[in-house]
Amino acid sequence: MLALNTVNAAPADATTPASLSIPSWGTTTRSYNEALDAYNLRPNNLSRWRAARTRAAAGLGTGHITTFLDSITATQGVPGVSEPKYANAWYGRLNRMLEASYGRAGSGIVVPWDRWYDKPAEDARLTMTGTVTKHTFGPHQLGCIRWLNGGGGNFVEFTDTCTEFVLYMVNGGSRPRVQVDGGPVKFIAGNPNTDVAQTDYDPEPGYQKTATGSTGQIVTRVPAGPFAPHTIRIYAPTNNTSYAYLIGIEGRTGAAGIRVSNLARSGLKMAEFIRDDSAAYLSGLPTSLDMPKADLAIMLLGMNDYQAHRDIPTFKANVTTVVQRQKSSEAFRANGDVLLVTCPQPNYSYPIPADGVLTPPLAEYYTALYEVADEQDIPLLDLANRWKDFATSNALGYFADPLHPNNLGSEEIATAIHNVLMAV
Incomplete structure (x- = not known):
């Protein structure tokens, strides 16, 4: 769906049939909300986020969101997104939307990349x-x-x-x-x-x-x-x-409110995301997921692994690793929710990937994300389906270049995510 500011309630936690309009790369184990382009969106699998939102709305505390992974989120070096990036990338725009409803709790964590x-x-x-x-x-x-x-x-x-x-x-x-x-x-x-x-x-x-x-x-x-x-x-x-x-x-x-912290950096692939200093806790997952203790981690994934031709089983295993880590209730872990987001389809003829090799196809990475959403019982926002192909979304003015969103595209991503977060 391409319209802005469309909010529909998420399905109840009772089992509901999958929509027949689910994208071709999607799985059909769980329901698909066409208005939100959201898969497996249920109150129970965003319970930590819902509690944080309720707490902030009542003036009783703060909620914390972290965002990942690459330049589609970070927009570092992307000229189509205005400076400063922390205000105009989609995570900054999402932060303003949430502040309007719940108040400003802070700047969010600023990482010295x-x-x-x-x-x-x-x-x-x-x-x-x-x-x-x-x-x-x-x-x-x-x-x-x-x-x-x-x-x-x-x-x-x-x-x-x-x-x-x-x-x-x-x-x-x-x-x-x-x-x-x-x-x-x-x-x-x-x-x-x-x-x-x-x-x-x-x-x-x-x-x-x-x-x-x-x-x-x-x-x-x-x-x-x-x-x-x-x-x-x-x-x-x-x-x-x-x-x-x-x-x-x-x-x-x-004050009470919501904080949004950007943990995305341009160029990142899942291989960097899963780095884990389990001995000294000074780098990797102990600092990107455990230390921020976010109520919700929003993970927009896939583009750089696709460009690097990462094999699908490894990509899926790496995504599963970070999802399980964020959800873990072990000591010092975040014990938080996860929202997966598919990346928009680029201009393949640019070419993207740069070597012109289109295998594995990006659709297989999307399918892997659906499978993780099934297996780990987490929601997924299908931005790729929402924006359709590059020609469609570029005609709507969403792209700064063959790959990255501009200001309008960043606003649309923030709106799509905000709609999902407000629907549960």
Whole structure:
């Protein structure tokens, strides 16, 4: 379906017959909502999201959504989506739609991607001064920066309208320091074993660390003051030998509402998504799924695996891995919901893939996503069916190039997802 702003109620959790209009690549085990282009959409398989939405609507707390995976979501380097990307990519537009109904809870987690050095205009809220370098920790092993004190000349700043900042770090030893709006410098923990008697702001409980506590994740809340624009500056420890490692930062408002955090990065494939540092918890799935603890992860998948000709069984197995991880109720896991989204069909004749080889066909990746939705009992938004082929959706003005959405296309993706989230 191509119309904007169409909302129909999701089917009840009782078994319902599959629609005869299900796409040719779809499976027919469960029902298909034609108005929403949604498969297997039921209240019971978005229960964590529904609870978060109810909590926010009642003014009793916040909900958290994370978004994945590649440039269709991130729009990094895509000229058809206006700067700043965090406001104009579909996840930013979805954030505004949800804020209009439930209030603004915060900026969402901002990840210092390794691309920041190439495209700083995409998010000017985060700036780096002095010698600040990329590192292989963080989400997908691509979302971390580190720096030494350098006599105080190296630091990172983040600006947002908020009442507090939340820092997502991994250990570098000793004690990094923070300063809000040029005020006094305060100490925070540099590893899970830091003596809290020596810190001004203690790390939050409930995050992963090794058995000895010498290595792990550190999440710290730093008060900013009354709701207003604030800037936090983060310094490394004073010893000039211990690094500060930052993998995310956000501003929070202290009010009820919904936060949307983008964990997508241009160029990603499922092979990067499933990276798992199960020994030290410093990178991969422990930082992209476990650490954010999202009520809902929205995963728009398939395009880069298709372009790389990833075999279908491996693609499906990798998708299953991340879905099960997000849904897991084991200690430190998110225990959250998942919404799968198929990618729009590109202009194959461009050619896409670049080598002109169209096998396996993109439709087989769509089928694999339907099968995961069946097997893991999660909903799927079929954006590929909603937009039909490239000629149809491009004629409607949705594409910036043969592959990526522009501003209008990003708005349409956000609308389609918003309709699904409001229908349960």
